[in-house]
Amino acid sequence: MTPRRGEGLSRERILDAAIELAELEGLTGLSMRRLAARLGVEAMSLYNHVANKGDLLDGLASRVFESISLPDPGLPWDERIRLLTGSAYTAFRAQPVIVRALVSQQANPRSSGSLRVIDAMLGALLDAGLTEQDAVRRYRGLLGLVFGSVLVDTTDPGSASERSEPIDDWFRRNITADALPNLHRTLPALFDVGCRVKFTHELELLIDGLRATAQND
Amino acid sequence: MTPRRGEGLSRERILDAAIELAELEGLTGLSMRRLAARLGVEAMSLYNHVANKGDLLDGLASRVFESISLPDPGLPWDERIRLLTGSAYTAFRAQPVIVRALVSQQANPRSSGSLRVIDAMLGALLDAGLTEQDAVRRYRGLLGLVFGSVLVDTTDPGSASERSEPIDDWFRRNITADALPNLHRTLPALFDVGCRVKFTHELELLIDGLRATAQND
DNA sequence: GATGTAAGCTTACATCGTAAGTCAAACAGC
DNA sequence: GCTGTTTGACTTACGATGTAAGCTTACATC
Numbered sequence: 028m029t030p031r032r033g034e035g036l037s038r039e040r041i042l043d044a045a046i047e048l049a050e051l052e053g054l055t056g057l058s059m060r061r062l063a064a065r066l067g068v069e070a071m072s073l074y075n076h077v078a079n080k081g082d083l084l085d086g087l088a089s090r091v092f093e094s095i096s097l098p099d100p101g102l103p104w105d106e107r108i109r110l111l112t113g114s115a116y117t118a119f120r121a122q123p124v125i126v127r128a129l130v131s132q133q134a135n136p137r138s139s140g141s142l143r144v145i146d147a148m149l150g151a152l153l154d155a156g157l158t159e160q161d162a163v164r165r166y167r168g169l170l171g172l173v174f175g176s177v178l179v180d181t182t183d184p185g186s187a188s189e190r191s192e193p194i195d196d197w198f199r200r201n202i203t204a205d206a207l208p209n210l211h212r213t214l215p216a217l218f219d220v221g222c223r224v225k226f227t228h229e230l231e232l233l234i235d236g237l238r239a240t241a242q243n244d
Numbered sequence: 245m246t247p248r249r250g251e252g253l254s255r256e257r258i259l260d261a262a263i264e265l266a267e268l269e270g271l272t273g274l275s276m277r278r279l280a281a282r283l284g285v286e287a288m289s290l291y292n293h294v295a296n297k298g299d300l301l302d303g304l305a306s307r308v309f310e311s312i313s314l315p316d317p318g319l320p321w322d323e324r325i326r327l328l329t330g331s332a333y334t335a336f337r338a339q340p341v342i343v344r345a346l347v348s349q350q351a352n353p354r355s356s357g358s359l360r361v362i363d364a365m366l367g368a369l370l371d372a373g374l375t376e377q378d379a380v381r382r383y384r385g386l387l388g389l390v391f392g393s394v395l396v397d398t399t400d401p402g403s404a405s406e407r408s409e410p411i412d413d414w415f416r417r418n419i420t421a422d423a424l425p426n427l428h429r430t431l432p433a434l435f436d437v438g439c440r441v442k443f444t445h446e447l448e449l450l451i452d453g454l455r456a457t458a459q460n461d
Numbered sequence: 462g463a464t465g466t467a468a469g470c471t472t473a474c475a476t477c478g479t480a481a482g483t484c485a486a487a488c489a490g491c
Numbered sequence: 492g493c494t495g496t497t498t499g500a501c502t503t504a505c506g507a508t509g510t511a512a513g514c515t516t517a518c519a520t521c
């Protein structure tokens with residue numbers, strides 16, 4: 028080993044650098060060439076450790092899935108859902124780029140670590156007394172809540188405006204009190220980073236709904 | 245007009261073709277060159293009607309927003325939310341590609357038609373008795389539900405697998421009854437297109453929660 | 462006709478993912 | 492020690508992308 032420089036590439040080192048780069052520059056900023064440059068290496072060298080860019084993104088996504096901790100199977104189902112979904116939310120919220128890669132189908136993790144999470148989730152739902160069909164539906168609903176919350180929360184209105192004028196100016200020009208009164212009234216709150224989705228609150232509502240569905244069977 | 249062929253390009257004709265192409269080939273399949281080819285024209289000709297690709301995507305997103313019908317402002321707030329969110333869900337569900345463009349920040353619609361929807365949504369939430377901060381939070385929550393549902397629903401496990409073996413095979417090999425019992429049990433339902441998120445059901449739960457929040461103030 | 466302008470076309474460039482080939486260093490068997 | 496073989500890097504090259512810059516054509520107005 029220690030062939031030429033960089034004291035040895037490795038899948039782990041590549042994934043580390045890829046997460047950094049993606050966090051820093053977004054999904055589009057993460058290119059094989061730029062990633063390689065960041066590691067002091069040529070682009071094609073990465074392909075010794077990673078099948079292709081898709082595989083790279085899969086690896087990143089798998090890491091996030093694997094950072095989700097599984098609750099004790101002995102706990103009641105609703106508590107398991109709370110812990111699991113909360114842990115998933117925290118993990119994905121810390122890496123919104125990965126969520127974007129997942130929903131845009133650039134990544135689809137096929138690691139046992141990812142499946143493990145899905146299995147635990149489905150297990151809790153089945154234990155709640157749902158049918159297989161309902162369990163899948165509700166699993167999707169919960170995942171949708173997690174992904175949706177992360178995406179909406181991390182799409183700050185200011186950032187996407189690099190290509191034209193700053194969005195605040197545009198907003199303040201176009202949102203007048205008489206044409207769009209409600210938007211105008213909530214404008215300060217819209218730009219307030221404190222006004223994010225209250226994830227746990229929405230989660231409890233869905234769990235209540237789950238309980239009701241299960242009892243109606 | 246009628247310069248050479250195609251009997252006159254126009255922003256509308258371009259947007260029409262772009263939606264078709266995006267639906268057919270996905271977001272990555274929608275390129276300026278391919279879009280132009282579809283219209284019997286060179287890529288650069290599109291730039292006479294569209295500022296750049298971002299503007300094109302903004303136009304597509306605006307169209308979807310503008311297809312969302314606003315409820316009668318005289319209706320009670322909860323009914324307005326039901327109609328508005330339902331209409332938004334239907335509109336976006338019909339064009340999942342646009343949702344992906346939105347959440348990946350490739351599109352950010354700045355048309356009055358889009359703002360109109362947001363304003364109506366915030367109006368209903370404020371009428372429910374929420375503070376500005378809570379209204380923004382709940383608006384984000386509802387939007388997250390819509391987007392999340394669409395995304396999770398339209399990420400069918402089979403499609404993302406072009407780059408390696410078919411995912412069913414991989415699933416059936418890797419999901420064994422003893423290692424991942426719950427996943428194994430729900431496998432048929434996971435591949436069943438009937439098992440989508442029950443959007444209206446989840447929506448009612450969030451509306452119930454809204455009512456509770458408002459009364460606690 | 463001459464002129465101005467709008468809407469096409471052509472060429473060109475930087476950047477992307479990655480296939481194919483080269484080459485030097487590290488290790489295995491003798 | 493020497494000698495394959497393997498590994499992991501580098502180099503070159505190809506087709507695709509978004510789009511800047513310039514050219515050309517067709518029509519409107521005078």
